[in-house]
Amino acid sequence: MSITVNDLSFNFGQNRVLKEISxxxxxxxxxxxLGPNGVGKxxxxxxxLGLLRGYRGQICLGGTDIKGLGAAEMARLIAYVxxxxxxxxxxxxxxxxxxxxxxxxxxxxxxxxxxxxLVDAALERLGISQLKERGFTRISSGEQxxxxxxxxxxxxxxxxVMDEPTSNLDYGNQVRVLTEVKSLVSEGYTIIQSTHSPxxxxxxxxxxxxxxDGAVLGCGPPEEVFSEELIYALYGMRVKMExxxxxxxxxxxxxxxxxxxxxxxxxxxx
Amino acid sequence: xxRDRRNTFIVAGLGILLLVIVVLSFGLGRYPVSAxxxxxxxxxxxxxLEQFWADRTETVLxxxxxxxxxxxxxVGACLSATGAAYQGVFQNPMAAPDILGASAGAAFGAALxxxxxxxxxxxxxxxxxxxxxxxxLVYYFSKKxxxxxxxGLILSGIVVGSLxxxxxxxxxxxADPTDQLxxxxxxxxxxxxxxxxxxxxxxxxxxxxxxxxxxxxxxxxNVLTMGDDESRAMGINVNRIRLTVIICSTLTTAAxxxxxxxxxxxxxxxxxxxxxxxxxxxxxxxxxSVLSGAIFMLLVDNVSRNxxxxxxxxxxxxxxxxxxxxxxxxxxxxxxx
Numbered sequence: 001m002s003i004t005v006n007d008l009s010f011n012f013g014q015n016r017v018l019k020e021i022s023x024x025x026x027x028x029x030x031x032x033x034l035g036p037n038g039v040g041k042x043x044x045x046x047x048x049l050g051l052l053r054g055y056r057g058q059i060c061l062g063g064t065d066i067k068g069l070g071a072a073e074m075a076r077l078i079a080y081v082x083x084x085x086x087x088x089x090x091x092x093x094x095x096x097x098x099x100x101x102x103x104x105x106x107x108x109x110x111x112x113x114x115x116x117x118l119v120d121a122a123l124e125r126l127g128i129s130q131l132k133e134r135g136f137t138r139i140s141s142g143e144q145x146x147x148x149x150x151x152x153x154x155x156x157x158x159x160x161v162m163d164e165p166t167s168n169l170d171y172g173n174q175v176r177v178l179t180e181v182k183s184l185v186s187e188g189y190t191i192i193q194s195t196h197s198p199x200x201x202x203x204x205x206x207x208x209x210x211x212x213d214g215a216v217l218g219c220g221p222p223e224e225v226f227s228e229e230l231i232y233a234l235y236g237m238r239v240k241m242e243x244x245x246x247x248x249x250x251x252x253x254x255x256x257x258x259x260x261x262x263x264x265x266x267x268x269x270x
Numbered sequence: 271x272x273r274d275r276r277n278t279f280i281v282a283g284l285g286i287l288l289l290v291i292v293v294l295s296f297g298l299g300r301y302p303v304s305a306x307x308x309x310x311x312x313x314x315x316x317x318x319l320e321q322f323w324a325d326r327t328e329t330v331l332x333x334x335x336x337x338x339x340x341x342x343x344x345v346g347a348c349l350s351a352t353g354a355a356y357q358g359v360f361q362n363p364m365a366a367p368d369i370l371g372a373s374a375g376a377a378f379g380a381a382l383x384x385x386x387x388x389x390x391x392x393x394x395x396x397x398x399x400x401x402x403x404x405x406x407l408v409y410y411f412s413k414k415x416x417x418x419x420x421x422g423l424i425l426s427g428i429v430v431g432s433l434x435x436x437x438x439x440x441x442x443x444x445a446d447p448t449d450q451l452x453x454x455x456x457x458x459x460x461x462x463x464x465x466x467x468x469x470x471x472x473x474x475x476x477x478x479x480x481x482x483x484x485x486x487x488x489x490x491x492n493v494l495t496m497g498d499d500e501s502r503a504m505g506i507n508v509n510r511i512r513l514t515v516i517i518c519s520t521l522t523t524a525a526x527x528x529x530x531x532x533x534x535x536x537x538x539x540x541x542x543x544x545x546x547x548x549x550x551x552x553x554x555x556x557x558x559s560v561l562s563g564a565i566f567m568l569l570v571d572n573v574s575r576n577x578x579x580x581x582x583x584x585x586x587x588x589x590x591x592x593x594x595x596x597x598x599x600x601x602x603x604x605x606x607x
Contacts, residue, residue, distance in 0.1 A: 046499070049499075049503050050502075051499050051502055051503065070507070071502050071505050071506060071507050071508070072505040072506075072507070074503075074505070075503060075504055075505025076505070078503075079503065079504075080499070080500065080503035080504075082499070082500055085496070085497075085500070086497070087495075088357075088361040088362065088363065088495050088497075089357075089358075089363065089495050089545070089550040090550060091492070091549075091550055091551065092273070092549070092551075095492070095550075095551050099492060099493050099496065099504060100504060102489070102490070102493050102504050102505060102506060103504060103505025103506075105489070107486075107487065107490060107511075108486040108487065109489070110488075110489035110553055111489070133273065151504075155504065155505075
């Protein structure tokens with residue numbers, strides 16, 4: 001299911017956070033949103049999720065304008081994986097994930113056997129079945145991220161929004177989570193994520209949206225959008241962008257380090 | 271799923287324990303009644319049975335002990351259930367039934383009625399009405415506060431609550447120190463000594479009206495503890511569910527406080543006891559809170575009316591028992607704590 005955003009603007013009081021943003025993510029694509037801290041990525045996501053209502057412009061999910069949709073109708077279209085969950089109370093992993101099915105049960109009842117099966121399947125799929133009876137606060141942050149992802153999966157919505165899914169994870173878990181994300185995309189999910197790692201964004205994304213000062217700086221396939229100039233414009237950091245494996249992978253190396261290394265290797269070759 | 275079944279057994283066990291304590295409580299008191307007499311009088315209400323007990327025994331059991339035991343159970347159950355519910359919808363483990371000023375309002379209403387030399391039933395009624403009024407004011411002001419709605423509610427609860435406490439102090443200041451002032455102070459310390467069938471009839475309707483929706487909405491309360499954004503993204507109408515819980519909890523709390531006076535700690539400690547026993551899932555937590563609240567209050571009331579020749583106010587006992595127990599509880603850890 002596609003996401004289409006047209007001329008989206010959002011103000012917090014006098015402060016213009018988003019300025020006429022337009023982009024499209026086709027169904028079955030992974031769209032990565034890049035931009036410096038405080039650029040409005042979270043605001044953009046909250047608008048798309050229907051959590052912020054006072055925006056101007058248009059947001060369509062699979063051709064449906066989300067303006068005026070209720071919480072339950074939204075939840076059937078789009079699910080949310082937060083950057084971090086601060087638990088007020090400790091629930092078992094099973095109960096946490098089961099909560100994701102709430103939109104499919106009526107207000108006065110609780111999820112039943114059918115929903116429990118969905119939960120088991122989602123835990124199995126993400127390889128965390130052994131955590132089922134553990135308390136959520138007793139597992140590692142990488143495992144917590146996978147639990148939150150499982151909770152979004154059992155919601156059975158075709159679109160997932162992931163707010164910096166890898167920012168709290170060590171390198172191994174970052175790659176593991178993104179590999180799961182990628183395989184979900186190949187199954188037909190549309191996923192929009194924010195990230196601070198250009199290298200990983202290049203490796204995994206189908207499309208990249210670069211935001212600067214609340215406006216779009218570039219949008220398209222990563223090999224078209226990514227350049228040394230873009231990274232400088234986004235983060236104020238000069239980098240050397242190396243292309244590897246016939247441009248399947250691009251790596252950014254901070255310019256001052258790349259220059260020093262190049263000089264050193266030149267000297268040692270003499 | 272195994273945990274699910276275990277918790278169902280625990281809840282059933284708590285129910286049986288409550289029944290046993292209720293029956294035993296009938297035998298406790300200044301006027302001696304044997305277990306056989308308790309059983310006989312109870313059965314005689316259903317089967318035709320030859321009377322082998324004194325008339326006076328029946329009067330003591332039915333008109334004095336029965337309403338008091340029932341009311342203790344009801345008040346304990348209500349305070350504990352609303353405490354658990356508020357902890358969920360405010361995502362705050364320290365929330366208690368009086369977080370929105372229900373107790374402060376009731377205290378003012380009761381003090382005002384005592385000052386005007388009203389009958390005991392009018393005092394109850396006045397406490398109930400002022401309790402509802404206070405929470406309504408708290409909700410009204412919280413809507414005017416910018417920013418997060420939960421924070422607004424809690425802030426507004428603190429402000430309005432302390433206003434009503436000040437008003438209660440004012441009433442105490444002008445009250446007649448020979449009879450009115452002690453009556454007010456005694457009411458504020460909490461007691462079920464005045465419990466009669468009229469109080470039960472009065473409290474039963476708002477308590478039931480409040481408790482039933484809470485029990486029905488208990489899965490939704492789980493989702494609400496995830497935070498506003500997350501639960502809305504999971505398809506929950508957060509504001510509607512939270513408002514429903516607040517209205518229901520206010521009804522039950524106001525009814526309890528109106529008949530019992532101020533009884534602290536139950537609404538905070540008992541839900542945490544229940545959390546330790548069955549975990550945080552409201553499906554079992556809420557029934558477990560209701561039953562443990564009733565058990566706790568009944569035990570405390572038994573102590574209150576039997577330990578000394580004069581009755582010990584309930585509020586004092588719940589604090590003396592509740593506070594140290596809470597510390598003990600908080601120092602223990604488990605997988606779900």
